Amino acid sequence: MKITVIGSGNVATHLARALFEAGHTILQIWSRSPGHASDLARRVGAAPLTDTGKISPDADLYIFSVKDDALPEVIGRMPETGGVWVHTAGSLSMELFASRKADYGVFYPLQTFSRNREPSFEAIPLFIEGSNPETGAMLEELAASLSRCVYRMPGEKRMRLHLAAVFACNFVNHLYALSAEIIEKEDIPFEVLLPLIGETAAKVTDMAPVAAQTGPAIRGDESVMRKHLTLIGDARTREIYRLLSESIAELTKRNLLLT
């Protein structure tokens, strides 16, 4: 398939490389930044662009992977093209394309991408949506060339999945950051937490998170929780501790009532 990628951020970069490695042709890479466009273009044998007016109309697929807020403007500046237009955003409707195109959709990889990490696409769940059956089938085939976990999912459902991903990834990573702050003040290296972090993630591969819960909040250990609150200097972090502990107790109660 001939593909043009609009964007050069982490998602655009990892997706373009995976598509290139799966044997697809990357025609063009567009980015606002000339440096980013040529860096990525060089790695996937594509032509770099900074002018949307020069985007070729001949690709089979145009993947828009820019910041959510920037997408409407970038769509507005696109020339007329053939092929299919898709975005990669968890929380945006595919109807953003509707006023410009008949064949459009979504190609959402459920993963966290950072520079210098190369996650294997084969295991990344891909959620697709198409504006019509042919587009859906085309996207499904493309997705299957990258991953063995391909799902069709309507936009409303995908937005809730994205919300869940914010809890399971973005907020989780922030808790790692808060824990790093706490121990680095004590000159304890963050590395001592890594076996705990690894096992916490590994446990939920074979038991439900509610069954895996441990710690003072689920034991109702008030004296430890009071002591912890006195150790937290920052008011917002203290409030996060309080709310999450309450939420653990509440979820546990709800689950006990259900079983």
Added chain:
Amino acid sequence: MKITVIGSGNVATHLARALFEAGHTILQIWSRSPGHASDLARRVGAAPLTDTGKISPDADLYIFSVKDDALPEVIGRMPETGGVWVHTAGSLSMELFASRKADYGVFYPLQTFSRNREPSFEAIPLFIEGSNPETGAMLEELAASLSRCVYRMPGEKRMRLHLAAVFACNFVNHLYALSAEIIEKEDIPFEVLLPLIGETAAKVTDMAPVAAQTGPAIRGDESVMRKHLTLIGDARTREIYRLLSESIAELTKRNLLLT
């Protein structure tokens, strides 16, 4: 070493088994529950007990691994013994033993233990503290027979480490539970989040959590965050979303100022 274990919960169970497998002799297992005492005792070749009065004075080490709140009472009911008394609690001072014993300490494994999971002790960081140099040395030697990550750490520092572990493990697991709730309402299986959860944990093994942060809060993507807040039915969960997003923005700002 001859060891008696006071308690039969997850920490007591995993620790007793690891000590047994490392070649130590487990003399007795005490538990309030006769079933739990004999279950664990059978697996480690020990005698089960429910009466503290029958605890033998002949062990080299008595490991107290009961709920934090219950520890003072259990200590109060102990007969006089030889050897060393230690507890396994992250947030309790070793001085709880001081009125009963001269040789005491702490043996704190930094890991989350659940039934049916057998984490390898070799990689579990063990934090020890002794009431005198001989006790410290004895505990250090014992710890080294289980793990290649042994640290001496005073109580005040250990409490902050335990606080960090609550963020990195207990609260993280609860965020997994909240994300499971969100998608299971949509009939999406929790399994689709596992590659994301695994990569989020794996990323911080080679970059600092602040460098690994992704998602709407660090991008300052207000429209996605507003949309997410409308999708969360529960008021406390909405507040958790709001606070964690603010905290991500705040920590990011602080780090930009520092660099």
